[in-house]
Amino acid sequence: MTVAAELNQAVEQVKQQVIEWRRYLHQHPELSFHEEKTAQFIYDILSTFDNLELSRPTKNSVMARLIGSQPGKVLAMRADIDALAITEENTFDFISTNPGVMHACGHDGHTSMLLGTAKILSGMKDKIKGEVRFFFQHAEEIYPGGAEEMVQAGVMDGVDLVIGTHLWSTMEYGTIGICPGPMMAAPDTFWINVYGKGGHAALPHQTIDSIAIASQVVTNLQHIVSRTTDPLDNLVLSVTKFVGGTTHNVIPGAVEICGTVRSFDKELRETVPKLMERVIKGITEAHGATYEFTYEFGYRPVINDAEVTQLMEDVVVEALGAEWVDHMRPNMGGEDFSAFQQKAPGCFFYVGAGNKEKGITYPHHHPRFTIDEDALAVGVKMFVHAARKIVMEVE
Structure with a gap:
């Protein structure tokens, strides 16, 4: 079995667990700079995986390091973990149990996708040439943001490339948004x-x-x-x-x-x-x-490195198919992922998570926001295949 086939099989095996993690996190949202229980939940799950070196760079963040069996590049992957001060109006059976607080921007999905990625890759240490770092970042929603605090704590020291993603409910499932150069303001x-x-x-x-x-x-x-x-x-x-x-x-x-x-x-x-x-x-x-x-002055703009962005587009084509590529236009939203990009070239990309047929059409920060959970496996697949290209199938 090829490495690519092995990864695809692993994604299918972890898919349901990723959904369950997302639903738990959706039920237990915490505001920016108050993600104590969320961070502990993440740390406890990561503790069950093999081959990871865990740390708490800041009070409410978590980092896991997977150091491969051979030297090579250091790839960082980031997920934000905080929620918003919104009263949820959804009616499904896993709505927020924290009054006035809601995961209305998809961070529950980002966190669960990166947990799924860590679970898969932690079992493939012998195939990794270099290192993968998993950043579970607090406080994306409120300036000065958690990314800058993590950078100041040294998480980017030695990192060669950094990637991150955002589930996007106004982009249909079946698309990956790629944008070289200026992406977010x-x-x-x-x-x-x-x-x-x-x-x-x-x-x-x-x-x-x-x-x-x-x-x-x-x-x-x-x-x-x-x-x-x-x-x-x-x-x-x-x-x-x-x-x-x-x-x-x-x-x-x-x-x-x-x-x-x-x-x-x-x-x-x-x-x-x-x-x-x-x-x-x-x-x-x-x-x-x-x-x-x-x-x-708030966060710096997200400026995607041309070479890393092309690499991620290649990942889309190889892992999902060319029809998934959406050469999206920049938008004027803001993201503190840019703090990581000050230390290493990076790419921030979107995963389409809307689905008109399922009625999943509400925008981010709306009290009825949700995602098509099929998109979670897509995000995991993007992360693990990025690792394949950067720290696994390396000459």
Whole structure:
């Protein structure tokens, strides 16, 4: 039996166990930086596998090292393990038992897929030339994120390549999303407070109308995207929160604004807050108001290495078939997988997990989000065949 055939057989054998792990994790979600029980569950399962060296790089993360029988490259694989503050509205029999917390982004699936991968590969130590590291990362959903903490703890020391995946419910089962170069944007956050002078709504001339001024700030910020930025650059500036006032006949003295900026280019990213403050300062001063402006840089953009991405596309073709390849466009979502990519070339790819025929169509972060569990075996297959190409079938 070839190594590829042996791996495919092993995936079939572990498939049901991966589903069971996913359902357990779905029932017991924990928020970012609070994944104590989740991390212990992962550690306990990994402890039952042979040939793994286990550690806890941070309080709520787990790393397993599988060192092969011969020297070679070091391949890292990552799964995120945290959940979201969402009240689940699904009706299947394994919904969240933690009120107000839900795996609404597929991290339960990512974790179970990597556990399945570790189970398979841990039994093939004698075929591995090099090392495979399994990262079970906490706190992807909340900045500053768990990836950076794990990197600071040294998990990437000596790593040659790093790969990670995301189950994607808006991509149909039967596809693998591949994207060389920029794939996911840098997600930054901003807060603006506009301070005017409150008063009676019937006497606006005695006030400095913070709502009218803040509204101009919101509309003029869009000129940064449409008139200041090169149309060929990728930039999103979205105001997502606008709070001011308490009743119908009072002009409030202050308005609170919040939002996000998404970009790929480092120079553009650093320029945007300066452009924003120029707009905010000009408008507020013109109307006799004042302001406070805070800008927080979030995760770096996910930039896939061309060579590693081509390798993963080859894995898709060899393990699943060319018809599975989806040369997807970049998107403006954010991911702290980028922290690992600062230390070694890497590839982040999507596994299609939606299924219209099964009614699995809800987007990520929705209270009725779920995945087609058939996609779990696909993710495992991608991981183990990546290991085959990088640390097993090596000349």
